[in-house]
Amino acid sequence: xxxxxxxxxxxxxxxxxxxxxxxxxxxxxxxxxxxxxxxxxxxxxxxxxxxxxxxxxxxxxxxxxxxxxxxxxxxxxxxxxxxxxxxxxxxxxxxxxxxxxxxxxxxxxxxxxxxxxxxxxxxxxxxxxxxxxxxxxxxxxxxxxxxxxxxxxxxxxxxxxxxxxxxxxxxxxxxxxxxxxxxxxxxxxxxxxxxxxxxxxxxxxxxxxxxxxxxxxxxxxxxxxxxxxxxxxxxxxxxxxxxxxxxxxxxxxxxxxxxxxxxxxxxxxxxxxxxxxxxxxxxxxxxxxxxxxxxxxxxxxxxxxxxxxxxxxxxxxxxxxxxxxxxxxxxxxxxxxxxxxxxxxxxxxxxxxxxxxxxxxxxxxxxxxxxxxxxxxxxxxxxxxxxxxxxxxxxxxxxxxxxxxxxxxxxxxxxxxxxxxxxxxxxxxxxxxxxxxxxxxxxxxxxxxxxxxxxxxxxxxxxxxxxxxxxxxxxxxxxxxxxxxxxxxxxxxxxxxxxxxxxx
Ligand code: NAD
Numbered sequence: 001x002x003x004x005x006x007x008x009x010x011x012x013x014x015x016x017x018x019x020x021x022x023x024x025x026x027x028x029x030x031x032x033x034x035x036x037x038x039x040x041x042x043x044x045x046x047x048x049x050x051x052x053x054x055x056x057x058x059x060x061x062x063x064x065x066x067x068x069x070x071x072x073x074x075x076x077x078x079x080x081x082x083x084x085x086x087x088x089x090x091x092x093x094x095x096x097x098x099x100x101x102x103x104x105x106x107x108x109x110x111x112x113x114x115x116x117x118x119x120x121x122x123x124x125x126x127x128x129x130x131x132x133x134x135x136x137x138x139x140x141x142x143x144x145x146x147x148x149x150x151x152x153x154x155x156x157x158x159x160x161x162x163x164x165x166x167x168x169x170x171x172x173x174x175x176x177x178x179x180x181x182x183x184x185x186x187x188x189x190x191x192x193x194x195x196x197x198x199x200x201x202x203x204x205x206x207x208x209x210x211x212x213x214x215x216x217x218x219x220x221x222x223x224x225x226x227x228x229x230x231x232x233x234x235x236x237x238x239x240x241x242x243x244x245x246x247x248x249x250x251x252x253x254x255x256x257x258x259x260x261x262x263x264x265x266x267x268x269x270x271x272x273x274x275x276x277x278x279x280x281x282x283x284x285x286x287x288x289x290x291x292x293x294x295x296x297x298x299x300x301x302x303x304x305x306x307x308x309x310x311x312x313x314x315x316x317x318x319x320x321x322x323x324x325x326x327x328x329x330x331x332x333x334x335x336x337x338x339x340x341x342x343x344x345x346x347x348x349x350x351x352x353x354x355x356x357x358x359x360x361x362x363x364x365x366x367x368x369x370x371x372x373x374x375x376x377x378x379x380x381x382x383x384x385x386x387x388x389x390x391x392x393x394x395x396x397x398x399x400x401x402x403x404x405x406x407x408x409x410x411x412x413x414x415x416x417x418x419x420x421x422x423x424x425x426x427x428x429x430x431x432x433x434x435x436x437x438x439x440x441x442x443x444x445x446x447x448x449x450x451x452x453x454x455x456x457x458x459x460x461x462x463x464x465x466x467x468x469x470x471x472x473x474x475x476x477x478x479x480x481x482x483x484x485x486x487x488x489x490x491x492x493x494x495x496x497x498x499x500x501x502x503x504x
């Protein structure tokens with residue numbers, strides 16, 4: 001185990017985090033891989049919040065007048081710095097969040113991709129011109145920077161979600177105050193360093209464009225309560241969203257909420273089962289079931305259910321579970337003991353509701369001691385019970401049968417969450433029905449692709465208890481700006497709209 005600890009130290013030091021910065025603080029970070037202590041970092045005192053907000057406001061005043069394509073140049077440089085740091089940051093994601101090497105690197109690639117997207121976007125913050133009903137008038141819609149953006153992130157995408165928000169917010173003219181998960185502050189501190197390298201190369205950026213606050217929910221709450229932060233982008237559990245949303249609403253701020261998911265796949269009788277099995281296994285057990293888009297519910301036509309479950313049990317039996325930094329591992333650890341306990345409790349509850357559980361035991365053989373390694377579980381359920389409707393952040397796949405496609409759609413939509421969904425079918429009617437107004441009620445709906453692993457080009461987010469926010473691609477940038485409607489009169493008359501007369 002000593003070797004591994006050495007490697008973590010090297011990774012941290014390559015990312016510019018010094019031993020002094022990682023020693024003596026109150027927040028202790030243990031790696032989910034083996035429980036080893038990665039660092040003890042100081043927490044941001046709540047008393048500093050006033051100064052942090054003042055700095056962000058001052059940065060906003062300067063940054064909003066920098067031309068957007070020039071703001072894009074900072075993000076171009078950030079993308080370059082991320083490319084240079086990719087291997088180390090990816091490894092740190094593995095150390096701190098427990099992801100396998102390829103997924104840690106994939107997360108950094110996603111950061112690079114959103115930077116590329118945002119650089120292009122910085123020349124495309126388009127408004128509209130609108131036909132005016134009055135002669136000699138022109139109407140426009142203009143998008144302006146909105147102000148400091150508070151970004152709260154979850155442990156499971158410790159860096160990508162920050163970059164989705166930050167790349168867009170900065171080209172839109174908004175500084176960022178980031179409150180990462182208290183479970184993953186080291187990757188956040190590494191990102192702050194990477195960002196500062198980009199700022200140094202940029203030359204004349206105002207101070208305080210990105211400030212990172214280290215601490216837990218209380219610090220997040222202080223950020224959320226601040227009138228000086230017009231936009232709060234919060235990613236995490238629905239429980240967190242329920243606490244955050246009313247506070248922001250009470251002060252008429254805007255929220256971008258990216259909360260829990262309970263994602264399903266419908267498998268129709270015509271599906272290519274071999275492809276479906278590959279998609280199911282990646283979506284259900286990848287990241288050890290700790291993605292918001294993880295596949296949690298499989299809704300299978302009864303004619304193929306037994307065959308599919310048999311294939312899945314076979315595929316699951318050979319999955320390499322272990323140290324996520326070891327070549328060939330596909331399933332790493334859960335984030336902590338509480339997650340392991342939540343998985344066990346959910347399996348017990350499902351059993352009590354009539355479920356048949358395959359797998360799900362704790363693994364202690366050939367895995368690093370000190371980590372929480374679990375066999376992924378398949379649970380055949382007689383119906384969609386309360387346990388199935390609840391997001392348990394672990395690799396549990398509930399399987400339910402259906403007879404007609406409308407019944408399958410009903411099961412798919414009958415959960416409180418609305419993030420991601422998919423159908424495996426070669427039947428065009430089923431596929432189109434799934435994507436139609438009467439189909440999936442989720443923010444993401446796919447055909448012959450699993451529910452997880454989205455690209456940054458599309459808007460990301462979901463409905464219902466998932467919170468309704470959209471981040472990343474498409475026109476998600478609009479949430480980081482304020483919209484202004486302008487009417488210009490270039491005539492010598494002053495006609496009123498709707499033909500109103502008001503002669504004086
Ligand atoms: P969490 O809700 O425990 O914590 C998320 C963040 O919110 C942390 O930074 C935490 O400190 C902060 N927080 C918690 N309570 C708060 C409060 N009252 N006020 C302000 N901040 C508060 O979530 P987690 O365990 O880190 O992450 C897992 C959850 O996140 C899952 O439910 C998962 O589905 C969800 N998630 C959603 C998305 C998405 O895009 N929809 C992406 C990743 C994770």
